[in-house]
Amino acid sequence: MPKVKIDNAREGMVTSKNVNNMDDMLLIPSGCELSARHLKLLRTWGVAEIEVEAGEEPDESQNPMAQLPPEEVAELHASLTSIFIRYDESFPIHKEVFRLALLRKIRQRLNAKTHATNS
Numbered sequence: 018m019p020k021v022k023i024d025n026a027r028e029g030m031v032t033s034k035n036v037n038n039m040d041d042m043l044l045i046p047s048g049c050e051l052s053a054r055h056l057k058l059l060r061t062w063g064v065a066e067i068e069v070e071a072g073e074e075p076d077e078s079q080n081p082m083a084q085l086p087p088e089e090v091a092e093l094h095a096s097l098t099s100i101f102i103r104y105d106e107s108f109p110i111h112k113e114v115f116r117l118a119l120l121r122k123i124r125q126r127l128n129a130k131t132h133a134t135n136s
Contacts, residue, residue, distance in 0.1 A: 020066045023059050024120065025080060028052055031070040038062045065113055081123045093122045 021030070028051055036045040036059065044062055045055055059067065082090055097118055098104065105111050 019069060019071060021069050022066045023056070023064055026051060026056055026059070026067060026069070028056065032067055033070050034068045036064060036067050038064070065109075081120060081127060084127055085123055089126065090119075090123065093126065094119060097122065 030051045032045055032047055032049050032051065035043055035047050038044055039062075044058060044064065045051075045067075049055070085093075097115065101111075101115055101118075104115055106115075
């Protein structure tokens with residue numbers, strides 16, 4: 018079953034496995050159709066990704082990283098690397114914080130482009 022990052026999970030997707038927190042407490046059972054409340058719960062508990070039923074993968078056009086040219090994403094990645102001095106990709110928390118920071122930079126760039134186009 019495909020794994021989906023929480024940022025890409027959408028209402029209506031169906032979980033293919035139980036979703037537990039770090040303490041192995043059940044948050045959402047297998048076969049549950051996700052609602053906005055479920056997605057908020059998962060973010061609150063810091064769940065990074067879930068497994069969903071096949072065919073439930075999100076549309077890549079909704080992914081902000083897919084909306085920028087690879088050169089611009091690489092530029093933003095490099096600018097963040099200089100800020101994250103002790104960044105170690107082997108630590109999951111470092112990797113996730115870096116990913117979220119990169120995602121934020123990408124969204125800011127997309128918003129700036131949108132505002133420049135509308136002006």
